[in-house]
Amino acid sequence: MYKTIVALVTAFLLTTTLAACGAEQSGGGMSGGSAENYPEQPLEWTIAFGPGGGNDIMSRTLVDILKKEKLYPKDIAVENKEGGSGAVGWGYVFSKKGNPYHVSTTSGSFITTPLQADTGWTYKDFTLVGQLATDDSLFVVPKSSGITKWRQWEDQAKRKGKVTVGGIGTVNVDFILHAQLAKQAGYKIDYVPFNDEGQLLTAMTSGSLDAVVSNPSEVLGQVSGGRMNAVLFTGKEALPQLPDVPTANSLGFKNLVATPRGLLLPPDVPDNVRDWWIETMKKVGKTERWRAYLKDNNLIRDEAWGDDFEKELDATSKRFERILRAHGAIK
Amino acid sequence: MDVFANLAAGIAGVLSPINLLLLASGVLVGMIVGVMPGLGPSAGLAILLPLTFGLDPVGAIVMLAAVYYGAMYGGTITSVLINTPGESATVASTFDGYPLAKQGRAAPALVIAAVASFVAGTIGAVLISVAAPVTAGVAASFGPPELFMLVILGLLTLIVVIGKKRLLGIISVLIGFALATVGIDIGGGQQRYTFGSTELINGIDFIPVAIGVFGVGEILWNLYCGAHRERLGYFDLKRASRRFWPTGADWVESRWSMLRGSVLGFFVGATPGAGATVASLMSYSMEKSVSKRPERFGKGAMAGLAGPEAANNAASAGAMVPLLTLGIPGSASTAVLLGGFLMWGLQPGPLLMQDEPDFAWTLIGSMYLGNVMLLLVNIFCIPAFAKVAKVRFQILAPVVIVLCVLGTFAVNGSIVEVGIMLGCGVLGFFMRRFGLSPAALVIALVLGPLAEETLRQSLIISEGSFGVFVDRPVSLALLCFLPVLCLLPIAVKLWRRRVSPAAVPVEAQPTEPGGDHEALDTAEHETNR
Numbered sequence: 025m026y027k028t029i030v031a032l033v034t035a036f037l038l039t040t041t042l043a044a045c046g047a048e049q050s051g052g053g054m055s056g057g058s059a060e061n062y063p064e065q066p067l068e069w070t071i072a073f074g075p076g077g078g079n080d081i082m083s084r085t086l087v088d089i090l091k092k093e094k095l096y097p098k099d100i101a102v103e104n105k106e107g108g109s110g111a112v113g114w115g116y117v118f119s120k121k122g123n124p125y126h127v128s129t130t131s132g133s134f135i136t137t138p139l140q141a142d143t144g145w146t147y148k149d150f151t152l153v154g155q156l157a158t159d160d161s162l163f164v165v166p167k168s169s170g171i172t173k174w175r176q177w178e179d180q181a182k183r184k185g186k187v188t189v190g191g192i193g194t195v196n197v198d199f200i201l202h203a204q205l206a207k208q209a210g211y212k213i214d215y216v217p218f219n220d221e222g223q224l225l226t227a228m229t230s231g232s233l234d235a236v237v238s239n240p241s242e243v244l245g246q247v248s249g250g251r252m253n254a255v256l257f258t259g260k261e262a263l264p265q266l267p268d269v270p271t272a273n274s275l276g277f278k279n280l281v282a283t284p285r286g287l288l289l290p291p292d293v294p295d296n297v298r299d300w301w302i303e304t305m306k307k308v309g310k311t312e313r314w315r316a317y318l319k320d321n322n323l324i325r326d327e328a329w330g331d332d333f334e335k336e337l338d339a340t341s342k343r344f345e346r347i348l349r350a351h352g353a354i355k
Numbered sequence: 356m357d358v359f360a361n362l363a364a365g366i367a368g369v370l371s372p373i374n375l376l377l378l379a380s381g382v383l384v385g386m387i388v389g390v391m392p393g394l395g396p397s398a399g400l401a402i403l404l405p406l407t408f409g410l411d412p413v414g415a416i417v418m419l420a421a422v423y424y425g426a427m428y429g430g431t432i433t434s435v436l437i438n439t440p441g442e443s444a445t446v447a448s449t450f451d452g453y454p455l456a457k458q459g460r461a462a463p464a465l466v467i468a469a470v471a472s473f474v475a476g477t478i479g480a481v482l483i484s485v486a487a488p489v490t491a492g493v494a495a496s497f498g499p500p501e502l503f504m505l506v507i508l509g510l511l512t513l514i515v516v517i518g519k520k521r522l523l524g525i526i527s528v529l530i531g532f533a534l535a536t537v538g539i540d541i542g543g544g545q546q547r548y549t550f551g552s553t554e555l556i557n558g559i560d561f562i563p564v565a566i567g568v569f570g571v572g573e574i575l576w577n578l579y580c581g582a583h584r585e586r587l588g589y590f591d592l593k594r595a596s597r598r599f600w601p602t603g604a605d606w607v608e609s610r611w612s613m614l615r616g617s618v619l620g621f622f623v624g625a626t627p628g629a630g631a632t633v634a635s636l637m638s639y640s641m642e643k644s645v646s647k648r649p650e651r652f653g654k655g656a657m658a659g660l661a662g663p664e665a666a667n668n669a670a671s672a673g674a675m676v677p678l679l680t681l682g683i684p685g686s687a688s689t690a691v692l693l694g695g696f697l698m699w700g701l702q703p704g705p706l707l708m709q710d711e712p713d714f715a716w717t718l719i720g721s722m723y724l725g726n727v728m729l730l731l732v733n734i735f736c737i738p739a740f741a742k743v744a745k746v747r748f749q750i751l752a753p754v755v756i757v758l759c760v761l762g763t764f765a766v767n768g769s770i771v772e773v774g775i776m777l778g779c780g781v782l783g784f785f786m787r788r789f790g791l792s793p794a795a796l797v798i799a800l801v802l803g804p805l806a807e808e809t810l811r812q813s814l815i816i817s818e819g820s821f822g823v824f825v826d827r828p829v830s831l832a833l834l835c836f837l838p839v840l841c842l843l844p845i846a847v848k849l850w851r852r853r854v855s856p857a858a859v860p861v862e863a864q865p866t867e868p869g870g871d872h873e874a875l876d877t878a879e880h881e882t883n884r
Contacts, residue, residue, distance in 0.1 A: 076694020111553035222684040230498030245704010
């Protein structure tokens with residue numbers, strides 16, 4: 025009896041596995057598609073990170089808007105393909121050369137991962153639709169430090185000679201921001217890299233760090249809860265929740281990097297498809313739902329389309345490369 | 356009983372028919388997901404989180420809490436039945452759970468594990484109500500130096516895991532450390548041993564290695580031992596009592612282990628990093644230290660299963676404290692939950708409990724009810740699962756291998772990880788062949804990088820001075836605790852020798868239900884003495 029059940033289960037598992045493999049192949053064979061009456065096929069939306077992260081939430085919001093506003097007439101299948109700091113997901117989209125029915129979204133790793141690993145592609149290889157917003161960072165200090173203004177922080181940092189600051193990762197936006205701020209303001213830093221937001225924040229609450237930069241969504245609660253003071257925001261405009269925290273621009277800082285939140289298609293997708301997406305994304309950008317998303321997730325609207333987007337990525341990539349090379353993080 | 360009013364309100368908030376349905380289905384789905392090798396609680400949550408996009412926060416949280424507990428228990432099932440832990444926190448459950456299953460006692464082992472989880476969940480819920488502020492204060496003081504000390508405490512438990520085979524044990528640990536060095540070096544950003552592969556940038560994950568060395572390695576080893584030729588299969592069915600429920604002696608043996616494991620697990624689990632893993636390992640080594648018959652550990656001691664099971668479950672309650680009171684995720688699973696908070700439009704932070712008390716207490720309440728539901732569901736499911744132990748090896752082996760491959764692939768959809776898993780299967784076989792310890796390897800793989808990371812962070816902060824470990828009070832306290840932990844087994848042995856000069860008699864294993872009361876009585880006398 026059990027023998028039969030187990031045999032059946034095994035057979036079922038084997039068939040489903042084989043079926044899955046078969047489906048994958050036929051999916052690949054179907055690709056290509058004509059670009060004339062775009063869009064006329066279901067869309068495959070790849071998220072290069074796991075569920076629950078910034079990239080994931082943005083992608084799912086965009087898909088939700090596209091569906092609710094009936095901007096995309098066919099089905100949209102969303103899939104998380106995480107691994108290798110985005111290399112797996114974007115590598116998959118890269119392999120769909122010329123196929124207009126694949127879409128993915130950008131993060132900081134879209135630039136940094138190719139800089140540090142042999143991914144076989146860079147941002148330049150993709151058909152870039154545009155940037156909708158930037159994900160900027162909040163510079164926070166512990167409340168116990170008594171510092172409430174950027175000027176005080178700068179004075180203290182210069183007086184101490186060297187300050188200990190933290191962020192996520194090394195080949196990452198956080199480190200580059202710290203390096204840029206310290207260089208332009210004229211103080212020295214010891215940068216402590218963390219792998220995990222939780223450990224970064226407890227390091228801060230335990231009094232191990234003088235300051236951290238972090239995504240506003242992750243530290244706003246700490247600021248409003250009175251554990252940390254925000255002294256600077258790297259976005260173009262002040263955060264709606266913290267109107268008194270000055271932007272980096274207003275304090276005279278230039279060219280600070282940010283995480284680009286934009287859309288990309290596989291390489292060599294025809295121009296009319298790209299234009300279709302640019303027009304559609306402009307419509308998405310005007311919806312109430314998108315406005316609410318930007319506000320809830322503390323993103324700053326910063327639109328750049330097509331070639332302009334590519335120019336911005338060029339500039340960001342050069343800054344990343346220069347600083348990381350100086351630090352010895354990449355060769 | 357003002358403190359429990361919130362908890363009661365939280366539980367009451369969940370008690371609607373639709374929520375109970377969500378709870379029951381979540382527990383079932385979680386268990387099924389968790390039984391798949393590789394898909395532990397954090398992977399299960401991550402897979403199911405997108406489904407809650409657009410759901411109202413209460414329904415979503417009820418379902419996720421249920422999935423969380425279900426997946427956790429599912430991981431225990433695989434640890435006990437096929438020696439394959441679903442995540443690092445259940446490694447310790449294989450030490451005695453699997454030997455128990457091999458002796459034909461899978462059902463009692465699973466029942467004890469379910470009860471231990473339930474007890475831990477109850478104690479966890481009570482401790483959240485009573486001790487959350489204090490715990491949060493301590494958790495907030497855990498910077499890199501303190502975490503390093505905690506990881507060292509976890510690594511010390513390897514001494515207990517390795518046992519007498521010191522040299523072989525050390526080699527196993529070193530293999531684990533070596534595998535852990537693959538990937539981007541957190542300190543400098545350089546790649547180590549990735550050979551240009553983008554798949555290896557983030558290092559070798561615990562899951563394929565654990566599934567390989569435990570699951571596949573065990574199958575290969577049994578094949579080598581000729582299990583496929585024995586008609587009766589590799590679980591010892593001759594000695595198997597037909598009992599579903601654990602014996603009285605089992606309860607007696609494991610009741611204090613459950614309580615100790617729960618309390619330990621809650622507090623260690625509240626610290627960020629490897630809370631649940633360290634907690635379950637510490638609980639195992641503590642149980643072995645205080646046991647009257649430590650020689651039975653690793654050969655099927657109920658206390659060796661009950662303690663770590665309670666600890667890892669209480670740790671998940673403990674991990675809720677920093678998440679809810681500080682807005683800081685302490686574990687992979689709570690990090691996914693934090694992502695969920697943002698998705699549902701909640702702002703995690705120190706004010707979450709004040710601003711959204713209903714939500715926070717509903718979360719705690721549904722975690723508790725998830726536990727209750729788990730216990731109920733299990734009473735029906737355990738007989739079915741336990742029958743796996745009666746399947747003959749010729750049939751079980753291929754099924755397990757297929758499940759291992761599918762489970763590994765399902766986590767990240769990476770074929771490279773499947774390759775790593777199969778390679779580790781061969782490694783696991785040779786480790787068994789030459790007497791090395793697979794458990795020591797995977798523990799080293801999990802804790803090694805954390806130790807490296809936190810040590811380097813500490814030294815950057817202190818500018819290279821080791822004084823940082825002594826200057827900070829919490830770190831100093833942990834440092835003082837290290838020798839205590841090392842000396843505990845010796846102290847217990849000496850104390851026991853003095854108290855009862857006559858060697859502790861080996862309790863007869865009661866075979867009939869009638870014997871249970873007797874065993875219970877004797878044990879109670881012993882503890883009251």
